Amino acid sequence: xxxxxxxxxxxxxxxxxxxxxxxxxxxxxxxxxxxxxxxxxxxxxxxxxxxxxxxxxxxxxxxxxxxxxxxxxxxxxxxxxxxxxxxxxxxxxxxxxxxxxxxxxxxxxxxxxxxxxxxxxxxxxxxxxxxxxxxxxxxxxxxxxxxxxxxxxxxxxxxxxxxxxxxxxxxxxxxxxxxxxxxxxxxxxxxxxxxxxxxxxxxxxxxxxxxxxxxxxxxxxxxxxxxxxxxxxxxxxxxxxxxxxxxxxxxxxxxxxxxxxxxxxxxxxxxxxxxxxxxxxxxxxxxxxxxxxxxxxxxxxxxxxxxxxxxxxxxxxxxxxxxxxxxxxxxxxxxxxxxxxxxxxxxxxxxxxxxxxxxxxxxxxxxxxxxxxxxxxxxxxxxxxxxxxxxxxxxxxxxxxxxxxxxxxxxxxxxxxxxxxxxxxxxxxxxxxxxxxxxxxxxxxxxxxxxxxxxxxxxxxxxxxxxxxxxxx
Numbered sequence: 001x002x003x004x005x006x007x008x009x010x011x012x013x014x015x016x017x018x019x020x021x022x023x024x025x026x027x028x029x030x031x032x033x034x035x036x037x038x039x040x041x042x043x044x045x046x047x048x049x050x051x052x053x054x055x056x057x058x059x060x061x062x063x064x065x066x067x068x069x070x071x072x073x074x075x076x077x078x079x080x081x082x083x084x085x086x087x088x089x090x091x092x093x094x095x096x097x098x099x100x101x102x103x104x105x106x107x108x109x110x111x112x113x114x115x116x117x118x119x120x121x122x123x124x125x126x127x128x129x130x131x132x133x134x135x136x137x138x139x140x141x142x143x144x145x146x147x148x149x150x151x152x153x154x155x156x157x158x159x160x161x162x163x164x165x166x167x168x169x170x171x172x173x174x175x176x177x178x179x180x181x182x183x184x185x186x187x188x189x190x191x192x193x194x195x196x197x198x199x200x201x202x203x204x205x206x207x208x209x210x211x212x213x214x215x216x217x218x219x220x221x222x223x224x225x226x227x228x229x230x231x232x233x234x235x236x237x238x239x240x241x242x243x244x245x246x247x248x249x250x251x252x253x254x255x256x257x258x259x260x261x262x263x264x265x266x267x268x269x270x271x272x273x274x275x276x277x278x279x280x281x282x283x284x285x286x287x288x289x290x291x292x293x294x295x296x297x298x299x300x301x302x303x304x305x306x307x308x309x310x311x312x313x314x315x316x317x318x319x320x321x322x323x324x325x326x327x328x329x330x331x332x333x334x335x336x337x338x339x340x341x342x343x344x345x346x347x348x349x350x351x352x353x354x355x356x357x358x359x360x361x362x363x364x365x366x367x368x369x370x371x372x373x374x375x376x377x378x379x380x381x382x383x384x385x386x387x388x389x390x391x392x393x394x395x396x397x398x399x400x401x402x403x404x405x406x407x408x409x410x411x412x413x414x415x416x417x418x419x420x421x422x423x424x425x426x427x428x429x430x431x432x433x434x435x436x437x438x439x440x441x442x443x444x445x446x447x448x449x450x451x452x453x454x455x456x457x458x459x460x461x462x463x464x465x466x467x468x469x470x471x472x473x
Contacts, residue, residue, distance in 0.1 A: 002035050005056050006064070007040045007062065008023055008041045009083075010042060012066070012067045021198045023041075024182050026127060060097050062100075065101070068107065088117075097120060098116075099122065100118045102126075123148045125148070128147075129147060176229055187241075196242065198247070199237070199247055200249060202223060209305070209315060209316055210316040213378050213381065222254050234273055234275075235269055243452075254280070263291045276301065278301050289331055289334055300339075306344075306353070306357055308321065308357045328367055332366045340369050344357070349410060367428065368428050375405040376404055379399055384399070430455060
């Protein structure tokens with residue numbers, strides 16, 4: 001069997017460094033297929049790239065690309081610029097096949113494959129496709145029909161469709177992780193920096209948000225893990241030293257039954273870990289929120305996007321501000337920290353809708369508002385089709401370079417100015433990229449041993465002790 005070097009090329013640390021969970025699931029699949037893995041995480045050991053490639057003597061090298069850019073209209077920091085030099089550095093130490101994958105690669109498989117000079121790529125879920133590719137290469141078989149595979153055929157780059165993924169059953173789909181699938185040497189770095197680890201309970205997203213890439217990456221069919229398996233993983237993370245767990249599903253409450261079964265399993269095992277998740281601000285009820293709180297939920301991140309009904313409709317959210325208001329009140333009554341992510345200035349935004357979003361935010365006491373300006377355009381989304389139809393971009397536009405949709409009714413400067421003016425009297429609003437002030441606060445809170453998301457502390461201190469935010473870290 002083969003040895004595979006798995007490299008997480010992610011170098012994004014804002015708002016928090018994130019453990020490369022995708023590599024853990026790949027490692028579990030490879031282990032079950034009889035292969036062995038060595039890891040390199042560029043967030044913790046980037047300086048050891050050459051040494052690790054050379055000394056591990058891998059048969060295959062997998063490189064995961066998690067982030068393309070920072071999704072911030074003004075800063076526009078990208079993370080793929082060094083990809084060609086990165087793969088060149090790998091090739092200096094090994095002539096073994098390089099295979100690209102990860103969520104970022106899955107959105108832009110062809111341009112990133114061409115840029116990298118890699119031998120193969122896998123767009124979408126990688127576990128099954130990677131094993132099929134290795135088996136074919138080991139046996140001299142034909143790999144050209146593997147779903148999601150990216151490869152060269154003469155001078156042409158071929159990107160195979162990802163295909164339909166089977167509904168999740170025990171033993172199929174998302175691999176269950178052993179403790180060894182999260183290498184202790186890498187795990188320790190994340191535990192020291194906040195004590196937070198992550199869990200995925202399902203894949204796929206059936207919602208129709210116009211800008212979202214989750215259906216592009218994972219498909220629209222929800223595939224859910226058994227509740228007992230999720231609870232067992234929480235228990236495992238507690239043994240490994242986690243003090244907080246974040247559920248990384250695009251929307252945790254895609255099914256109330258799924259949520260309830262997981263919470264009941266956590267309670268049966270008497271797991272005391274605090275956890276957070278992304279929730280859709282719709283379809284919640286008092287009993288379900290109470291159950292989540294009893295099971296350890298402490299932080300809720302709502303993907304609300306706007307507080308105006310006309311804009312919500314243009315964003316294809318399928319919910320209303322009344323849903324957002326009700327959901328906020330339900331979690332507030334359980335004393336849970338919660339925030340709303342907003343995308344300001346997308347389709348349908350006007351000076352009037354923006355003003356109403358400001359006013360409606362006053363009706364949500366206790367919540368933090370995290371606002372970004374402009375809507376990042378990705379291929380394969382309804383936003384891409386809309387932008388083409390409106391003449392904002394062309395079909396062959398290079399979208400790997402960050403490109404944003406802005407309503408013709410407002411400029412980015414106007415939006416930023418209005419948000420900043422409103423935020424002067426509404427300290428629960430956090431705008432755009434966390435600055436050095438926020439990073440100083442994060443460092444101090446982590447030094448005090450505080451785990452989990454820190455946005456609630458930022459707004460609280462901004463409201464009560466604004467001088468604290470200007471003190472050096």
